[in-house]
Amino acid sequence: MADGSLYGIGVGPGDPELITLKGLRLLHACPVLAYPAPERGESLARRIVAPHLTGHQTEIAIRMPLSVERFPALEVYDRAAGELGGHLTAGRDVAVLCLGDPFFYGSFMYLFARLAAAHRIVVVPGVTSVGAAAAVAGLPLVAGNDTLAVIPASLPDAEIERRLAACDAAAIVKLGRHFARVRDLLGRLHLIHRTRYIEHATMHDERQMALPDVAPASVPYFSLLLVKRGGST
Ligand SMILES: C[S@@+](CC[C@H](N)C(=O)[O-])C[C@H]1O[C@@H](n2cnc3c(N)ncnc32)[C@H](O)[C@@H]1O
Numbered sequence: 001m002a003d004g005s006l007y008g009i010g011v012g013p014g015d016p017e018l019i020t021l022k023g024l025r026l027l028h029a030c031p032v033l034a035y036p037a038p039e040r041g042e043s044l045a046r047r048i049v050a051p052h053l054t055g056h057q058t059e060i061a062i063r064m065p066l067s068v069e070r071f072p073a074l075e076v077y078d079r080a081a082g083e084l085g086g087h088l089t090a091g092r093d094v095a096v097l098c099l100g101d102p103f104f105y106g107s108f109m110y111l112f113a114r115l116a117a118a119h120r121i122v123v124v125p126g127v128t129s130v131g132a133a134a135a136v137a138g139l140p141l142v143a144g145n146d147t148l149a150v151i152p153a154s155l156p157d158a159e160i161e162r163r164l165a166a167c168d169a170a171a172i173v174k175l176g177r178h179f180a181r182v183r184d185l186l187g188r189l190h191l192i193h194r195t196r197y198i199e200h201a202t203m204h205d206e207r208q209m210a211l212p213d214v215a216p217a218s219v220p221y222f223s224l225l226l227v228k229r230g231g232s233t
Contacts, residue, residue: 010126014203030095045097081114146231153178168231199223
């Protein structure tokens with residue numbers, strides 16, 4: 001029997017209509033559906049595609065520990081790769097859901113690294129959070145010779161400052177608990193009024209506001225900042 005294929009499907013940033021036609025077709029065609037999920041509770045990627053599901057698939061939640069110290073996250077991917085590899089070897093196609101785009105900070109990359117040598121993998125790109133945030137904020141990001149930086153908020157201040165200095169616009173992602181520190185840094189760099197805060201872009205509970213209006217304690221993980229330093233738009 002021929003091996004199955006693994007499909008890494010970008011499901012987009014939140015609005016179920018922002019999955020691609022190809023992603024939707026493959027989602028329906030695979031007998032096995034896997035997705036990242038918190039240790040307890042609902043998978044966001046699964047929630048996004050829920051309106052498209054028929055209930056006839058074997059589902060595998062890849063549960064990540066709340067704290068990576070409790071047991072190494074890499075072990076989770078080793079185990080998930082083993083389980084998905086079993087389905088592939090048995091001839092079953094597997095769809096793995098990924099929020100946004102699989103190769104843009106997507107956890108799918110860890111499965112890709114473990115399974116690509118032995119199995120056929122097809123990656124279906126998705127709408128990224130950065131594209132979605134710019135769209136909902138009505139903020140053209142870059143044009144002409146402008147450069148865009150994507151900066152994880154988890155980097156130290158000096159590194160964020162260095163990367164901001166080298167671009168015309170930036171998306172600062174993985175905000176969550178780093179919000180207050182990054183806001184203070186943007187204040188010192190006189191960029192507060194050139195920055196837009198967007199959380200849960202394109203989801204039903206999307207919110208966006210100017211930086212001074214954001215309460216740090218309320219900032220969720222799925223939020224980002226768009227910074228326009230200059231540029232042609
Ligand atoms: C692990 S990365 C995953 C990125 C995703 N693969 C993508 O293509 O956008 C998670 C970070 O992306 C950003 N993010 C993802 N979805 C978002 C959304 N709907 N609204 C705002 N930020 C989002 C947040 O900064 C979050 O901390």
